[in-house]
Amino acid sequence: MSKLILTRRGLLKTGAVAGAGLAMPTIFASGAAAYTNEPKGGTVTLGFNVPQSGPYADEGADELRAYKLAVEHLNGEGDGGMLNTFSSKALKGNGILGKKVTYVTGDTQTKSDAARASAKSMIEKDGAVMITGGSSSGVAIAVQGLCQDAGVIFMAGLTHSNDTTGKDKKANGFRHFFNAYMSAAALAPVLSNAYGKDRKFYMLTADYTWGWTQAASMKAFLEGVGWTMVKDVRTPLATTDFSSYIAPVMNSGADVLILNHYGGNMVNSLTNAVNFGLRDKMVNGKQFEIVVPLYSRLMAKGAGENVKGILGSTNWHWSLQDEGTKAFVKSFGTKYGFPPSQAAHTVYCQTLLYADACERAGTFNPCGVAEALEGFEFDGLGNGKTLYRADDHQCFKDVLVVRGKEKPTSEFDLLEVVEKTPVEKVRYEPDNPFFKGGSLGKCNPGA
Amino acid sequence: MQLFGLSKKDTLFLLIVIFLTLATPILLQPFAEGSGLAQFNAGYPDLMQRFAIYGIFAIGFNILFGLTGYLSFGHAAFLGVGSYSAVWMFKLLTMNVIPGIILAVIVSGLFALLIGWISLRRSGIYFSILTLAFAQMSYNLAYSVLTPLTNGETGLQIRLTDPRLLDGANTTGSLPTTNLFGLAMNDSIRLEFFGRLFTFNVGYYFSAVMAIIVFYIALRIFRSPFGLMLRAVKTNQTRLNYTGVNTRPYTLAAFVISGMYAGLAGGLLAAMDPLAGAERMQWTASGEVVLMTILGGAGTMMGPVLGAGFIKYFENIFSKINDNVLHNWFGALPDGLENFLVDLVHPFVGKGWHLTLGMLFVLVVMFLPGGLVEGGQRIAALFRRKRKPDGSGPKHQPKQAPHVAE
Amino acid sequence: MGILEVKNVSKRFGGLKALDNVNLSIQENTVHAIIGPNGAGKSTLLNCFVGKLIPDTGSVMFDGHSLLGVTPYKINQLGVSRVFQTPEIFAELTVLENVMIPCFAHRDGSFRMHAFETVDAEVEIREKAEAMLHDVNMLDKKNEHAGSLSRGDKRRLEMAMCLAQDPKLLLLDEPTAGMARADTNNTIELLKDIKKKRDITMVIIEHDMHVVFSLAERITVLAQGTPLVEDVPEKIKGHPKVQEAYLGGH
């Protein structure tokens, strides 16, 4: 009638002596499950943890759309999307390892506390075997740490900070999205070609971890192509009006302004900068230019006309013409009526990649899945040939440099791809100074 | 029966609270696993821990606000400072939670002493804004300039490379867990009965015992001459001054005590999950505890706890109801009706959980001026009236502030 | 030497001279009334006794202590209690609690961290408070909310609160203001009764001459911030200067 399940998560080190008598539950043998939330029935549950309230709610909504699409495709419904173009053919359209895929959703609120609470409820209450999603690096790193401790796989959503696969990398965490270093590496040569070798740049940087890694990467690469930095000014996260930071730019002698901002900050700082007429000015005999290193189409939409002609980088764009992209855009566009964002794309890929790794490993055990993902090379997911590097669980793929389109044909057609920087140009060693300091640790299956 | 220096009524009250707290893992799991309503079960460790911890936070806040009427809008700062202190203890000394929690309480108490000493020079809205300003400064600095101390955006985490002087070398290659003399906080016993899964979690029971202890302390404070003085501060400070009472040390003591409660809550949050993020100090977090207290019923013993549970329940349970779940619920109905109902409910759940919460704030405060506790009292009165039809039910008393008992 | 010695006290508000070189000596165990037309400075003077205002010049000595710049609660702890024009009570507490608070303050001083004792266990305090309520005929209302009392009851409650501290000096700021005749008479009786039972000095500010002449042993007449005369009631009644001040010579 009743059954007793015992779990013993976590490893006890300190208490072995002190707590032997106190630690009642620990005297029972370890539980029946081989790893956290081992799926027992005919279904497997994935946890989609995305911002549903707060400034990134639209991005979260788009991620959620892509997740639903991915689940359909995995379960053999719909047109199959990128399953048809994916280089690995392990997935059969019958769920994962024969189990039907179900999912639970949660709201990260773009706060690390709330995101962890939401992820925990997915793990503890709903039995999710993998957590994925998110739209900021702080949240990604926080949830990645949680998943490591709990013994489930974390497939990061939109997170661009170097730290996610740098000093905060974890054995159970994987990132498909590109990072600040790659953006800078891809942008620098394009900028120097477009605007000349002798430029002076001024940076406004969001005053938190992501902003700093972005600024440091941009500085390193732009100085590498011979540009000189006039100043790097940090702006508080809560800033809504950037006028007092932008006003001094004109007189600083700089002729390029780099905005290391994302989300609402980016929309406002770019709008303010354009309103100040910076782009109409000539400085040092050159046209003044603005650069936004990390672009997002959804955010670009918020800035409206102001993005026209402005260069930046992005992980993926729907206007690419490879087979994978076309299949994904068709599938997504048919279902929802508009093209997917880069956030939607990266989380769709992450879901497929996870499912595929489970199939290839033949298990949902996080250690098996991680092993299958490490060093995995694939193609057909819209970014060309891609490698999931074993050393830091970062995907290496081409990086897109894009420009705000001068004559958009629709409300989605805001960016045009200027250059596809090949992966060799953005690759770095795992011990690169921008990424050193953390270690993956060992994969944790929990239980 | 009188225990622990409490009156008979209070002893009974405390025993009920102890029973409810200990039975929470069962009480919050009323629906069978796999049934459509299982979505509303809240008996999983993380949420139960949050109930207990935010309950502590709100009880402490109520000692200041409910008794003295001083509305602090910066209490989250103490929560955050408590969390940071505890995590630093986990990093430097040991993963045993006791030193971390003790440090959290001490540091937040000192921080409260400093902020209270300055802010209590003013009263009313001026006091509120002073506390708000201090908390916002703490948050902004923790997010940016103080990153070496707080790890900024990402939040302060434990690492393999931390010294942890008392714990000995870590050879496992994975992060240690917080524990109480070896009893890991994330250990659980799970029992399945009648298709319901009950999780008895070490961390929850640790928080629950803490919550009961501090609830008892708060009860004693409410019933003490000190508590009487605090209530006198709220009702008439002028008279109190002309009665030979120096109100400053009283309010400051209340402020520091409630700051220490917040620090304890922060320390416990870190003990359950060793990560301390700056968002814990943001004004929205301070506002949340204000809302919890008022929603439940300020100045009452149970109100703040109820309010805390109410808000945390919505945040964690309602936000997870998506269309998929809705279709499951209404799946048995004809398609047209099913879609209609799903569309009807859709805006209020999942990403719309804020909307529902906001509407409930408005409704509760409109129709239950004494908060959720008043709702409980009304229901109780209804039952009492039924039992005694002779009309000796609740008298129509002149409207008054919710009574301190209950 | 009186219990309260006021020497050369002046107080200005902007251009207005509220008190002008006031000298006053109040003898122990007397009932001393201060009367005068509106704006004579009576309330200002009273506020200088309790620490609410600090005189610009001069000195106020109570029982050998200077009261200048001393905060109200410290002055109260020296033995000065005050009854306000509008009763200041703890409206949200019960009548009994209202009286227990001054009992605590009298026993424990201006601050004590008695957070872990219970009010219920303080039998002595409660009994004393009940005795005080008995003195003012309010014991039957001890569990009522103070805020819902009638004005007369509030006044009596406030007196009980003040007396609970065994003050040496009781300051009464128009204790019968706004009262019906019957209530006023009750209050007079009450004050007489108090005076009979204990050693206490009272200073009364009052408009109502009936009250003043029923209670006062000495009277000071204040006009335009200066004492005009000070004498026993019988002499004040017919004093020409008083007539002038009240009936308006200018």
Added chain:
Amino acid sequence: MDAIILQILNGLDKGSAYALIALGLTLIFGTLGVVNFAHGAIFMLGAFTAVTLDRLLNMSFVTIDPTRTNFLGQPLEVKTPYIVSWFGDSIGNGIIDWAVPLSILFSIPIMLFIGYAMERGIIKHFYHRPHADQILVTFGLAIVLQEIVKAFFGANPIPTPAPAAFRGSFDFGVWLGFPANAIIYPYWRMIYFLFSAIVISGVFAFLRFTTFGMVVRAGMADRETVGLLGIDIDKRFTIMFGIAAAVAGLAGVMYAPINSPNYHMGMDFLVLSFVVVVVGGMGSLPGAVLAGFLLGVLESFASMNEIKSILPGIDQIIIYLIAIIILLTRPRGLMGRKGVMED
């Protein structure tokens, strides 16, 4: 020197937004004694009336252009705003271009109505309730309002540009004898500053020179007495609530081109506007305006590199630091009245 002038301009501009919001807030605080946490949401609603008008003007019919394709390779649906088809290209697009200034007219009745409805529907039940209850109900209301906006307009910022004629910037420096490009300032921000100056003086003139205003000011000072005079002060206070909402709404409309509106912009301003009102002193309208400009200017100065290099992170906390200093040195803020919201 030019840097300082620039930051003064910036500060005045920021300050005018703060002052406008704080002015409305203090009308509600001072007149009605209500702690209105929904005031930020009203500001946000104002901005969204501009968005709504923009949407309305852009209402389009759809024609299929077979020669072009959309992102799925299907024939492109071309949208033509009705206004353009009615009035022709130049006039039609001209009207759409002027959506923001037009929304000023559009928003006044709407915001007055919203304020009126809020006061009659909810706020009026809370005049005699504790401030804590007012906070809870208005906060709940703010959440509801912003969630409704989110449901209709999404969470992303929505670009709402100023008319083409006001885009770009003006070279102040040349005017003052500085070299070119030394002090440039966007036209729209200057308009914002002028606009708020007009609105603020309008409100002051209204309160000073009309009978209505005089009654309201008397009511602010002593509500009971005015009530005893047989004047229906409640009705006037309702209207004041409407006016306060309209002021906040106008601040929002005009702010839309400066920063693209999003649904939680009200919350971003809420805390700040409370700080401004309290620093200005409870119940004082001139105090609120003064504090708005003061904090705006100081915030701008704090973001100067020269100052940041001496005090890193000062721009993160300047507003709060100033608030603390002012409240500790002046117990009732800059110009607060005694006894208002002190208990």
